[in-house]
Amino acid sequence: MSTTDPVPQRGEPVVELAGITKRFPGVVANSDVNLTVRAGEVHALCGENGAGKSTLMKILYGMQQPDEGTITINGEQVRLRNPQDAIRAGIGMVHQHFMLADNLTVRENVLLGAENLHGIGKAASRRIAELEERTGLRADQNLLVERLGVADRQRVEIVKVLYRGARIIILDEPTAVLVPQEVDALFETVRDMQEQGFTFLFISHKLDEVRAIADTVTVIRRGATVGTADPKRISSRELAEMMVGSELPSPETRESTVTERDVLRVRDLKLAAEDSERAVLDDISFTVHAGEILGIAGVEGNGQTELVETIMGMRKATSGAIELVTEDGDRNLTRLGTLARREAGIGYIAEDRTRHGLLLNQPLWVNRVLGYQTRRPVAKGPLIDRAGAREDTSRIVEQFDVRTPGIEVLAGALSGGNQQKLVVGRELSGAPVLLIASHPTRGVDVGAQALIWEQIRTARADGLAVLLISADLDELIGLSDTIRVMLRGRLVAEADPRTVTPQELGSAMTGASTDGTGEGDGS
Template sequence: MSSATSVAADAPPAVVLSGITKRFPGVVANSDVHLTVRRGEVHALCGENGAGKSTLMKILYGMQPPDEGTIEINGEQVRFRNPSDAIKAGVGMVHQHFMLADNLTVQENVVLGAEWLHGIGQKARRRIQDLAGQTGLNVDPGVLVEQLGVADRQRVEILKVLYRGAKVIILDEPTAVLVPQEVDELFVTVRSMQEQGFTFLFISHKLDEVRAIADSVTVIRRGTTVGTADPKTVSSRQLAEMMVGSELPSPETRESTVTDEVVLDVAGLTLLTPDGARPILDHVDLVVRSGEVVGIAGVEGNGQTELVETIMGMRKAAEGTVSLHGKELTKLGTLARREAGIGYVPEDRHRHGLLLTQPLWFNRILGYQTRKPTSKGMWLDTDGARRDTERIVAEFDVRTPGIDVPAAALSGGNQQKLVVGRELSGNPELLIASHPTRGVDVGAQALIWEEIKQARARGLAVLLISADLDELIGLSDTIKVMLRGRLVADADPATVTPEDLGSAMTGAGATSPAVVEAGTHESGVRDAGQEGEN
């Protein structure tokens, strides 16, 4: 029994949002939103990107004021001018992108900005150690954050809000970068804290996880609440259809489209740390064939980002070669590699995929400034770029008031659809897709998956890097596990489970016949005609 059921019947809810409306120029982000969160429950908030979840949570956390509506905390109406007001009222937020300083210790990160509470010495240290037991963080407060894994960094973020006195904790996409075993550990922490009286608002796109952890679910669509569901009786598919407002297509089985034609050939690729002391990538060998999706699984920080950036020419390899259709690209720059036929969906769309202050049509040109339809010889073709942006907006369901709005005005999911649309529109030979659906909703996810599947069927070679193990299993023809800069294992998507992959990713080794040590068998091509959920 969750603590939500043990709270006194006459106790006021922990949070009540009534009639919340928030407008921005040309956009109504929230329209008459109602949300009630009981004390001691885990209340999930689901909706497509652009549905208004982030804006609503920013209002609750004091980052933005509502234009209309009221907020009640424990039965008392409040008005937050800033996050400090929300924290004083007992509301804390753990952001999806961790806000920690790697070069500071756990204690320094937790205390930073809250020195007035317990000082910065032994009193603060004792308080942190007391709270650490609630989150399951079993590390010395003097350890540098850069030495922690992803799951422990998340615990430090939770520790920060507890240290400031939060009793209502907003978790924004908390499982996005966790392996299944770490998700289980997080859920144990959440349930334990529930029993101690804490209340959680859980924002996630992973509906199976929502149903596993939540006591109730509120769905937002197009800026307004459309209903509350009981996770014990509603299916993931029903929740998804509530989110998008229509039925979703049923999963299809597809025959393998993998051919013998090698598109990408990476041989002995080695990348060293800036001081040359150790390898970040250690003699990586990798082949991707026409019509094949090769997935890379790994806990973040094990070299996946560096592998992609070295293949793209953004980092200089110490050894090894990168070839596309037999043509070596190792000495070429990034633009030349793109012109050779590589499409690139970057891990960080804001840093490497978009110019946020520029209009959508201008972002269509990025990476394609030397090719049609965005150029005519030496000159940019702005009319061509505008026409093709209109096409991408229509074909990839990019929800926008128009192509002249800046990319920053779009939700994360619509930004991602714009990037994917641009990269597939270049008719690449190879698509490198790094976390292509991270932080996007089920509707955008389904569209991106379908576009990748269709391009694969046309012969596109795809290198897929993802922290979403279900995505890797569902899209890949073969999966390779990366650990400490090496490809250490191969997995068969037809039989492997997320738990199997999680074990290999964390260094536990192959615990299933579906995962074998790299190099012990011929991997990368499924038998002709074999079907799978690809």
């Protein structure tokens, strides 16, 4: 099979997975999965975390081999031993976490590893320009990827797979970090490419979006195919029931538990870029009260990550103050290290759990210890209490529905959603006075979402202060008591979650409008 084979006619099967089974020690990831994708359609694959979607896509992209079953591409049975085989078969994959080198240009990222296709000269530049126009990417080829917004980075990834000849494109959680306007633009690109004969496999947990873009939906539950549906004839609630056996959860919280007691005070916080005097954070001031969820909205790259890392002591503020108010009084955290801040009472759900939240090559009970190695129940004095850590990990696994064969399993063997539930359970188990929750449900299914939302709501009702950063605007609006909008390192507006719409919030996030949000003064 090669990319020079005749293009199949619309409606003809281009991908047929039959009886796909994949076993790992202690778990069957896929069990007799069947899937047929037809030329020119957007075929959505839905299922809760751990249902087997990622494993199935890794098999189709040649990253893993099935124990049983067959793969047929364009009518020909194939064996995809690695991603190169999949690329030669016309399959491309745009991963949820972009596989781009920030210190290279758009052109260099596209050409990397594909220099033999069109060379590295004018022919390559012309081909990239054609694909940029096709995908709506308007960035200069010589622009560093680090200077692109998240939506354009995604388009660079699509250009990369098209440059390698893909006609079948896997989009893994493609809208996870996009604001509504960017989602609309992506869908427009997908529909335009459909008209040109491209086929898409669309992996998502956002069921309303699935119903908006997909022609067909296949649902997988616990490793097996549940069924295939027409998204135009099925509701999001019905899809959720197929996925997890329950109705679609909502993040909505309307009963107020906000008190007048300050917990976190951030005053006049500034952070200069490492390579210049440019302000990454500029005069940031806000207060989070006990029993309050303060949401921070912003397009990725506008300073949210730097704000969180500065509060956690992972970056050193240029000026300003960070204070935590506890029963023992006010404590200035500005010059303290990360461990001291955590010991003072801050729980931290990191934006990237694989980099800052977990040790993937260590068992679950070891990951329970991270950040709490000086406190009970996982420590006795200066020593780790292994028995206590194991016992508390078992409690978290049960309370937070972490689906695992046991606590000795490596964290990297869990699905993304179960990894996230472990992190949330650990951070809420340390009796924090403040929880910094950065994208707490990114990439998790509706069942895991519902559990995480409920745990955060319960902790808030018990007096926990929460600083919530999320790209999911429904989550921000549903959970938050107050929303502040962040743009180019400044807090530019405040929104009332009881009245603001996702579209109004998205406009404020892009600087297009503050209508419906109210002007903010950054204080």
